[in-house]
Amino acid sequence: MLMYDSHIHLDQYTDAEIANIMPQVEGVIAVATDLNSSKRLLELRKRYPVIQIAAGFHPEQPLLSADELNALKRWIKQHRHDLSAVGEIGLPQYLRREGKVQSEEGYLNVLEELIQLAAEVDLPVALHAVYSDAETALHLLEHYKVRGHFHWFKAADATLNKVIAAGHYMSVTPDILWNDKTRRVAEQVPISQLMIETDGPWPHTGFGKSEISDMLSVIINEVTVIKKMKRDAVAHTLRMNTRTFYRLEALDENR
Ligand SMILES: [Zn+2]
Numbered sequence: 028m029l030m031y032d033s034h035i036h037l038d039q040y041t042d043a044e045i046a047n048i049m050p051q052v053e054g055v056i057a058v059a060t061d062l063n064s065s066k067r068l069l070e071l072r073k074r075y076p077v078i079q080i081a082a083g084f085h086p087e088q089p090l091l092s093a094d095e096l097n098a099l100k101r102w103i104k105q106h107r108h109d110l111s112a113v114g115e116i117g118l119p120q121y122l123r124r125e126g127k128v129q130s131e132e133g134y135l136n137v138l139e140e141l142i143q144l145a146a147e148v149d150l151p152v153a154l155h156a157v158y159s160d161a162e163t164a165l166h167l168l169e170h171y172k173v174r175g176h177f178h179w180f181k182a183a184d185a186t187l188n189k190v191i192a193a194g195h196y197m198s199v200t201p202d203i204l205w206n207d208k209t210r211r212v213a214e215q216v217p218i219s220q221l222m223i224e225t226d227g228p229w230p231h232t233g234f235g236k237s238e239i240s241d242m243l244s245v246i247i248n249e250v251t252v253i254k255k256m257k258r259d260a261v262a263h264t265l266r267m268n269t270r271t272f273y274r275l276e277a278l279d280e281n282r
Contacts, residue, residue: 028262029053030243031269033198034115034153034178034224036060037078038067044237048227049075051240053266056224056273058115058153058178060085062099069109079273081114081153082106083141087122090133100144111273113145114153115178118160139167146171151272157181161190169193176272179226181208187215196272198222201231201242203249213253218261222269223247 029052037045037057048055054077059065065082072078082103084091091099103113116138122128142164145152151174156164161182168175177190180197190197197216200223203209213221223246228236247265251258270276 028259028266030223030240030247030262030266031055032225032227032239032243033176033222033269033273034058035227035239036064036229037071037227038064039228040237045071045075047237048239049077052243053077054079054269054275056081056111056153056269058085058112059083060088060115061091062095062102065099065102065106069106072109079111079275080109081112082110083112083114083116083153084137085115086117086119086134086138086155090130090137096137096140100140103144104148107148107150110150111275112151112153112176113141113148114176115155116141116152117155118163120155120157120160135163138164142167142171142173145173151176151274153178155179158183159186161186165189165193165195168195174272176222178224179209180212181206182212184211184215187212191216191220194220196220196222196268198224199246199250200224200226200229201234201245203246205232210249210253213250218250218254218256218264219268221250221265222272223250223265 032055035055056079057068058081068080154175154177175195177197179200199209225242234242247262251261
């Protein structure tokens with residue numbers, strides 16, 4: 028069964044690599060890092076219609092200016108019908124740890140504005156919000172009534188349970204093979220709220236960055252063991268979760 032990669036930075040691959048990746052999947056949620064990246068994904072989608080786009084601003088980089096934020100918001104509204112989500116958006120957990128966040132306020136404001144925009148244009152969000160940042164994102168999602176996909180999710184059990192109870196979705200990467208925190212997420216999250224992803228071209232030990240179907244397959248194997256389910260049932264459910272969360276059924280009907 029061909030699967031969905033629910034979170035990949037497709038614009039960071041070469042054209043040849045993308046041509047190699049596309050036949051390996053049923054579809055991808057291609058997440059942007061900024062406006063230029065969103066534009067490149069829209070160009071790619073013209074060639075490969077199974078690319079579903081999340082347009083947004085990745086938080087683990089220097090903050091964008093007010094003008095840049097407005098340009099991004101305008102572009103998202105203009106291209107609403109080519110998009111499946113607002114993303115990747117979130118908070119700079121790793122930059123903060125390196126002491127490189129100058130304005131926590133600034134990042135929080137960008138996140139809030141983009142979640143508010145998602146509500147306005149009726150799209151879900153692809154979130155980079157791990158550990159304590161998940162709680163902050165959770166409050167914003169609740170306030171604006173937006174559905175969230177917490178990608179490569181990791182958090183303390185108390186936070187994890189709140190995200191589960193709120194009905195949001197979470198995804199795990201091939202680090203489920205060795206990372207106890209990721210295995211914990213797969214254990215705790217009901218299979219109905221789980222998706223799988225590579226976060227490519229992020230390097231996962233033992234895999235080439237374009238070996239998407241191999242990576243997805245290994246994650247399914249691990250989830251099968253953790254959930255004590257049949258592999259086919261796991262694969263089917265994970266596939267349907269991505270289609271449901273990103274409303275891909277509706278998109279197909281419109282085509
Ligand atoms: Zn990402």
